[in-house]
Amino acid sequence: MKNAGCAGFEAAGIAAGIKKNGKKDLGILVSGVPATVAAVFTRNRVQAAPVLLDRERIKSGRCRAIVVNSGCANCCTGEQGMADAKAMAEFVAAELGINEDLVLVASTGVIGESLPMENIEAALPELVSTLTPQGIPELAEAIMTTDTVPKVVSRSGHLGGKSFTITGVAKGSGMIRPDMATMLCFVATDADIAANMLQRALAAGVDRSLNRITIDGDTSTNDMVILMAGGMSSVKIGDDSRMETFQQILDEVLIALARALVKDGEGVTKLVEIKINGAASDKDARQIADTVAHSNLLKTAFFGEDANWGRIIAAAGRAGVPMEVDRTDIFFNDVQMAKNGIGCGKIAEAGAGAVMKKDEFCIEMDLKMGIGSASVLTCDFSIDYVKINADYRS
Secondary structure: OOOOOOOOEEEEEEOOOOOOOOOOOEEEEEEEEEEEEEEEEOOOOOOOHHHHHHHHHHHHOEEEEEEEEEEEOOOOOHHHHHHHHHHHHHHHHHHHOOOHHHEEEEEEEEOOOOOOHHHHHHHHHHHHHOOEOOOHHHHHHHOOOOOOOOEEEEEEEEEOOEEEEEEEEEEOOOOOOOOOOOOEEEEEEOOEOOHHHHHHHHHHHHHHOHHHEOOOOOOOOOOEEEEEEOOOOOOEOOOHHHHHHHHHHHHHHHHHHHHHHHHOOOOOOOEEEEEEEEEOOHHHHHHHHHHHHOOHHHHHHHHHOOOOHHHHHHHHHOOOOOOOHHHOEEEEOOEEEEEOOEEOOHHHHHHHHHHHOOOEEEEEEEOOOOOEEEEEEEEOOOHHHHHHHHOOOO
């Protein structure tokens, strides 16, 4: 998406020599004016220096820039790691001529290694000099690790005869599960919205999107989603009706990014939606969907294109919430595989097998116990996933 952008924001991405392969590894997103800001961070008890730094700085509700590197997580690096995170912000602030407290920092890559600060300091003048309103795709490329394609999504909304834009980038191909966000994601909007309202919108949007995906059930130490609102469109988000429109567009961006992340997961060949209907509550449905989506046995069956519905119902049965197997139906897209907990036979199995040959499909369970529903995006476990993670550091 070469024309992706957002009024009042500039971005850039360059190669600073952090990665061994010489690819882009340093990016920046800058608001031309002080922007309101919201963020959601990893729940992992082990947290990288940039996460700890940003947790404090985000409390002000204001931000001008986010600087991010890939290739090194700057995690478990002690006092030096925090000093390096602060130095990255300080370097950027000096180049932009702004207060360093208005600069947030993000890192992704190998845990336990220190940042090559000489490379970063030397590269930052070039990074800032290449800032452009059309630089979002370069930023998206610079934050990639095992991703195979950059992820950029932009949507527009309309209020009071004026338009506003929300544009987001994300990275993440592994260490992905519903536990906050489990990736890096940076979003910019030219709408004018207060920080407290922005935080509520982001938390709600993440819960409906980035918090409903899983690739391998792991979480990272560096995960964060940051949303900046610069207000250059003059579209003021204040009352409930305007907030509803803003939330809708934000959700669209985050959901599209979430789907792109799972589809580009490490070694992924199948994008699968696990949809639970008829649960006693939405909470119960979500717990079953999460359990089914995380089943390694089921994920290997996806890769093998084996319509093994027994693994689905077995996973649902250990989710720890009420269900009655003799009331449960299972569908592969529109092919019914089980009715009231009993298989529908060889013809149905052949139809489900054909569904599993598709790149994307849906597994749906109807528990017939209430009106609770939920869905989670998951994927298959392939041989390539093992290969990628067996020699990640080398």
